[in-house]
Amino acid sequence: MTDTFQTSRSDDTASFGFKEVPRTQKQSLVRGVFDRSARRYDLMNDVMSLGIHRAWKDMTITRANPRPGEVLIDVAGGTGDLARAFVDRAEERRARNGGDPARAVVADINYEMLEAGRKRGEDERLSWACVNAECLPFGDATADCVMIGFGIRNVTDRARALADMHRVLKPGGRFLCLEFSHPTTRALSRVYDAWSFNAIPRLGQLIAKDRDSYQYLVESIRRFPNQDAFKREVEEAGFKNVSVTNFSGGIAALHTGWKI
């Protein structure tokens, strides 16, 4: 492990922010970051996005187009805010058109996140499971919709996770991935870099007394593949009609695809 920014890649290391760590260690290191900040997770997203992540999530749910009777698997679902929004949106439609309630499974590797989510209110339309995104404990073709919001960046083997999310989708099912991405203009990119590399770790220290987690957040966002490169990864996992929508000039991006 080194403290320097490395661009070299080898098969037995994975990126943890700008550090290269043994592949087997990344999962526990990432879990550590979120264990330390489980209760402050929304706060981290608020700081990172100036609160705009709430609007991004809302637009993601609109694109997901939740319908009564559907099953959502919310991978890296954390405290379950996307899952709750999904079943609520389906409920609005059910009030007009009838049908069964939609259901969602909030699946996350971190138990503390799930626990924090359940404390926000039990909801019989939601289930909770502790899972690794790379080997999901769900049968083939069990979900109408699979979503991952601000989670794919923390997965060690993205190709495996994408392939497994494809597997659990029913034919005709849809996949949505919301993640921090790369600003599409140079001007915005400069402002964003200054904000993220200078301000965010300091704010993390001030607000959450946790500079390291915020430093990891910033570095992992920077290392994540850009919109086009990640679109190719989604396509390689088998998804069809893959599209990219930039939010806030590419600070976040929504990738969507279909299982045909």
Added chain:
Amino acid sequence: MTTSQDPSQTKDRPRASEVDPKLLEILVCPVTRGTLEYDREAGELISRSAGLAYPIREGVPIMLPEEARELSD
């Protein structure tokens, strides 16, 4: 080794510690993708095919092989 108990013996158990039946319908072993047996008494989901018992914490199944108990038989 482990056998499922008669559910009637455990009905005084608070509902919060039970796994959601709707979730059980779609859960499989993450290692083998084989079926799971729900041992209510032990609070475990058992994968015979993987030889693992996944713990359940406050009704939340912990489907991580590294947290599972190896079956001794």
